[in-house]
Amino acid sequence: MTQLPSSAPRESRELGPKWLRSTVFPLFLLCCCPPFVMLLWYTHTQLDGSLLKLLRVLWNEGLWSTLGQIWTPRLLGSLTAWKILGVYVAVELALVRVLPGKLVSGPITAKGHVPKYVDNGVASFAITVGLFLTCSYVLHLFPASILYDNLGDILGCCNVFALLFCVVLYLKGRFAPSTPDHGLSGNPIFDYYWGTELYPNIFGWDVKRFTNCRFGMMGWPLLLLSYAAKQQELYGLSDSMMVAVGIQLVYIAKFFHWETGYLRTLDIMHDRAGFYICWGCLVWLPCVYTSGTLYLVHHPHHLGTPLAAAIFGLGVLAVLVNYLADEQRQRVRATAGQTTVWGKPPRLLIGHYTTEQGAKKENLLLASGYWGLARHFHYLPELAAAFLWCVPALFDAVLPYFYFIFLTILLVDRSYRDDERCAKKYGSDWDEYRKLVPHRILPGIY
Ligand code: NDP
Numbered sequence: 001m002t003q004l005p006s007s008a009p010r011e012s013r014e015l016g017p018k019w020l021r022s023t024v025f026p027l028f029l030l031c032c033c034p035p036f037v038m039l040l041w042y043t044h045t046q047l048d049g050s051l052l053k054l055l056r057v058l059w060n061e062g063l064w065s066t067l068g069q070i071w072t073p074r075l076l077g078s079l080t081a082w083k084i085l086g087v088y089v090a091v092e093l094a095l096v097r098v099l100p101g102k103l104v105s106g107p108i109t110a111k112g113h114v115p116k117y118v119d120n121g122v123a124s125f126a127i128t129v130g131l132f133l134t135c136s137y138v139l140h141l142f143p144a145s146i147l148y149d150n151l152g153d154i155l156g157c158c159n160v161f162a163l164l165f166c167v168v169l170y171l172k173g174r175f176a177p178s179t180p181d182h183g184l185s186g187n188p189i190f191d192y193y194w195g196t197e198l199y200p201n202i203f204g205w206d207v208k209r210f211t212n213c214r215f216g217m218m219g220w221p222l223l224l225l226s227y228a229a230k231q232q233e234l235y236g237l238s239d240s241m242m243v244a245v246g247i248q249l250v251y252i253a254k255f256f257h258w259e260t261g262y263l264r265t266l267d268i269m270h271d272r273a274g275f276y277i278c279w280g281c282l283v284w285l286p287c288v289y290t291s292g293t294l295y296l297v298h299h300p301h302h303l304g305t306p307l308a309a310a311i312f313g314l315g316v317l318a319v320l321v322n323y324l325a326d327e328q329r330q331r332v333r334a335t336a337g338q339t340t341v342w343g344k345p346p347r348l349l350i351g352h353y354t355t356e357q358g359a360k361k362e363n364l365l366l367a368s369g370y371w372g373l374a375r376h377f378h379y380l381p382e383l384a385a386a387f388l389w390c391v392p393a394l395f396d397a398v399l400p401y402f403y404f405i406f407l408t409i410l411l412v413d414r415s416y417r418d419d420e421r422c423a424k425k426y427g428s429d430w431d432e433y434r435k436l437v438p439h440r441i442l443p444g445i446y
Contacts, residue, residue, distance in 0.1 A: 026189055240296055326378060
């Protein structure tokens, strides 16, 4: 679950000269993404989710004046927004720490570090959603629409916090790294953007697990429930909202069931803790990932039971296939290949690699089941699920599909990044795997 197109160092697919990749592209994202998030929120809540209306405002008022009017009052958020975030962060930090669970290891890093986590994602998810609903509907401490009502200020707070937090992470990786996996490129812009540490830890909390899973992913269901509550308050709850929220809740529940698997993905084992991943999870994810549903608040389409049920059923199926594909490759490794894939013994290759300390290691590469269809087949059901939770917005506007379009670009980019990383890591063994599984994402086509 990476958030922004990456300019991480690449080996074979170098786009343009080095200064472009290491300075101009990061600078572009650093400057454009924060205002973009505010514009997206504003367009959905004040301009009916219409890109045309936004373009008209920009044309009439000019970019700077529009941004000034939208952003200046929310630049530092509001007291209410800070209180909401303060309580949320305190609860999530406590849940990571106090809830029991099995101790699991992450993948060993190039420098030999093995991260450890307590597997308590499902319990944290259930308690977080339960607490939000109880405090709102049973104890009446706040209306469930509180997040929607304060969203602009919340994004303002998240943005300012995340930008400063990334400065702290930059300095921490430079002067007080937690593990041997850290370093500087010599270009402060790139180091701020990409990060200086792979596994920063602050007071015993793993930073990336917190920002990615327990802030970004955990906030997602609460925002959805708040948007649904707002629609209910204004127009009554539509079946389009129920379908969109329902598929996403299944997806997020799956994510927490599989959280320890996520802790073995590129986001964690490759991407350093900098603006790219941390700002992405603290600000981009809450705004962009929920934007299709934000649009629905003021567009309560009635789909009718057959269509609503069909979209929901297909969405859940897509989430299930994505989960099964992730689970398949992880199960094969966890059992050292002593398992079955689609009812047969798995077709396996051994990927040999050498760590930075020169230790010789090997990993199993699965070439059957979902992993025999294409090297990143699992991105297809991921995209299908995203499309299906956007489609209840029907086809009046483009903006509700922004997340789906963004995810398509992100996953295609990611398939290249991952191929390059694996080619570098496994050398000729990866070439062998590529010969067995020649397609990248779409079996037989791409
Ligand atoms: P993957 O789960 O695809 O893992 C990639 C790693 O798996 C590789 O680097 C390699 O690591 C190992 N690997 C690759 N091929 C094989 C194989 N044939 N057999 C065994 N191991 C292999 O990583 P992602 O992080 O891209 O995706 C994880 C999940 O997250 C997916 O479900 C994806 O859809 C989802 N996702 C969601 C996003 C969102 O924003 N919604 C964004 C990105 C991903 P090693 O070094 O261990 O060999």
